[in-house]
Amino acid sequence: xxxxxxxxxxxxxxxxxxxxxxxxxxxxxxxxxxxxxxxxxxxxxxxxxxxxxxxxxxxxxxxxxxxxxxxxxxxxxxxxxxxxxxxxxxxxxxxxxxxxxxxxxxxxxxxxxxxxxxxxxxxxxxxxxxxxxxxxxxxxxxxxxxxxxxxxxxxxxxxxxxxxxxxxxxxxxxxxxxxxxxxxxxxxxxxxxxxxxxxxxxxxxxxxxxxxxxxxxxxxxxxxxxxxxxxxxxxxxxxxxxxxxxxxxxxxxxxxxxxxxxxxxxxxxxxxxxx
Amino acid sequence: xxxxxxxxxxxxxxxxxxxxxxxxxxxxxxxxxxxxxxxxxxxxxxxxxxxxxxxxxxxxxxxxxxxxxxxxxxxxxxxxxxxxxxxxxxxxxxxxxxxxxxxxxxxxxxxxxxxxxxxxxxxxxxxxxxxxxxxxxxxxxxxxxxxxxxxxxxxxxxxxxxxxxxxxxxxxxxxxxxxxxxxxxxxxxxxxxxxxxxxxxxxxxxxxxxxxxxxxxxxxxxxxxxxx
Numbered sequence: 001x002x003x004x005x006x007x008x009x010x011x012x013x014x015x016x017x018x019x020x021x022x023x024x025x026x027x028x029x030x031x032x033x034x035x036x037x038x039x040x041x042x043x044x045x046x047x048x049x050x051x052x053x054x055x056x057x058x059x060x061x062x063x064x065x066x067x068x069x070x071x072x073x074x075x076x077x078x079x080x081x082x083x084x085x086x087x088x089x090x091x092x093x094x095x096x097x098x099x100x101x102x103x104x105x106x107x108x109x110x111x112x113x114x115x116x117x118x119x120x121x122x123x124x125x126x127x128x129x130x131x132x133x134x135x136x137x138x139x140x141x142x143x144x145x146x147x148x149x150x151x152x153x154x155x156x157x158x159x160x161x162x163x164x165x166x167x168x169x170x171x172x173x174x175x176x177x178x179x180x181x182x183x184x185x186x187x188x189x190x191x192x193x194x195x196x197x198x199x200x201x202x203x204x205x206x207x208x209x210x211x212x213x214x215x216x217x218x219x220x221x222x223x224x225x226x227x228x229x230x231x232x233x234x235x236x237x238x239x240x241x242x243x244x245x246x247x248x249x250x251x252x253x254x255x256x257x258x259x260x261x262x263x264x265x266x267x268x269x270x271x272x273x274x275x
Numbered sequence: 276x277x278x279x280x281x282x283x284x285x286x287x288x289x290x291x292x293x294x295x296x297x298x299x300x301x302x303x304x305x306x307x308x309x310x311x312x313x314x315x316x317x318x319x320x321x322x323x324x325x326x327x328x329x330x331x332x333x334x335x336x337x338x339x340x341x342x343x344x345x346x347x348x349x350x351x352x353x354x355x356x357x358x359x360x361x362x363x364x365x366x367x368x369x370x371x372x373x374x375x376x377x378x379x380x381x382x383x384x385x386x387x388x389x390x391x392x393x394x395x396x397x398x399x400x401x402x403x404x405x406x407x408x409x410x411x412x413x414x415x416x417x418x419x420x421x422x423x424x425x426x427x428x429x430x431x432x433x434x435x436x437x438x439x440x441x442x443x444x445x446x447x448x449x450x451x452x453x454x455x456x457x458x459x460x461x462x463x464x465x466x467x468x469x470x471x472x473x474x475x476x477x478x479x480x481x482x483x484x485x486x487x488x489x490x491x492x493x494x495x496x497x498x499x500x501x502x503x
Binding site: 013014018020021022024025033036 | 301309317
């Protein structure tokens with residue numbers, strides 16, 4: 001038996017065994033860490049996102065309502081402008097007719113007076129001129145008055161419009177927030193239950209129009225624009241049915257609900273699929 | 276969780292029971308590997324010792340000469356192991372009884388055989404030391420791992436109960452962490468079982484060659500008694 005080997009097992013080989021075992025485990029740990037750090041890149045690609053991306057409410061109801069309001073306001077202004085123009089036109093017409101009449105009258109008087117009195121002509125003419133002058137002055141005054149009245153009216157209208165706008169903006173802001181949060185909740189609820197079929201591809205798009213009750217219950221859901229894939233359409237429909245009732249809507253004021261959520265158009269469009 | 280699960284994050288995030296199980300298993304693994312290494316040294320040296328001593332014994336050397344060489348080695352503070360120990364015990368007893376001058380050959384034989392038997396059982400004891408521990412680790416650590424797994428899965432399902440949405444993402448880390456306990460259990464058990472089986476075979480081999488040697492040596496002693 002050689003002496004080196006005998007020395008190794010002089011304490012029955014315990015020290016060297018302990019060192020060997022500990023080193024073995026440390027090497028294993030290091031290898032494990034190394035493999036983990038190498039694997040991480042591959043694994044990242046395989047991790048599926050937990051949320052279903054890209055499912056949106058077609059048109060933000062708030063924006064739609066604002067557009068309607070804006071259109072109505074524009075129409076009202078247009079109407080006001082039209083009526084004002086008509087008014088002005090009528091006034092001008094009256095004025096002209098009256099002038100014409102006066103002129104005719106003046107001509108008649110002139111004729112009669114020509115026939116009547118030759119010698120009084122110069123005086124008459126003088127008087128006539130004075131009268132005409134006064135008439136023109138009268139006319140001018142009338143016009144100025146009309147102008148002033150019109151300006152007043154316009155100013156008042158503008159003031160009222162500004163007040164209305166401020167009030168509406170205040171109301172709209174809180175309403176906007178409510179609508180925003182409610183749409184987000186609906187979207188979240190749908191994302192959680194939407195189960196895409198294997199035939200789903202990125203870029204597919206189905207639009208559903210849903211009608212709801214104030215309690216958040218679903219009245220009906222209809223496909224307004226199909227994706228062309230029946231299974232995909234059905235998956236969207238199923239998602240809507242299984243996500244309903246949208247109890248979050250119960251907390252909304254009824255007016256807000258009526259304006260925004262009676263009907264809602266939903267777009268289902270995956271954009272997170274791997275294929 | 277998006278950046279891929281790391282085993283160490285899993286372990287650090289595990290519940291206390293699972294962490295404890297993992298720690299126990301790691302310790303068992305380290306200790307069993309210490310024993311594997313140590314037994315390997317002892318058993319392989321015993322095997323080599325058998326071969327080298329048998330070579331020397333059957334080389335036709337004088338037996339008292341062999342005994343003296345062993346004594347010299349012992350004086351140099353080196354251990355004498357295995358077969359040589361049995362030989363020395365038997366030979367010493369034989370010589371002593373012969374010098375006492377008891378004429379009874381059978382009594383001398385019996386004494387020498389007894390001494391050899393004692394030495395043999397001492398050697399066997401040395402060789403099979405710690406082997407039962409390997410057997411225990413091999414059979415128990417999978418159960419410990421399973422225990423950790425069951426606890427971990429139980430915890431992850433408890434966590435699931437409080438979730439409104441039962442998605443795979445909620446349970447997956449818990450189950451993965453639980454299964455990690457079983458993996459570590461198997462990792463500790465497999466080497467232990469393999470080593471136990473291998474070392475038992477070696478042990479059988481060595482002890483049977485000891486027994487054979489004992490018989491052969493006693494037949495030689497027997498011949499010596501009856502030749503004189």
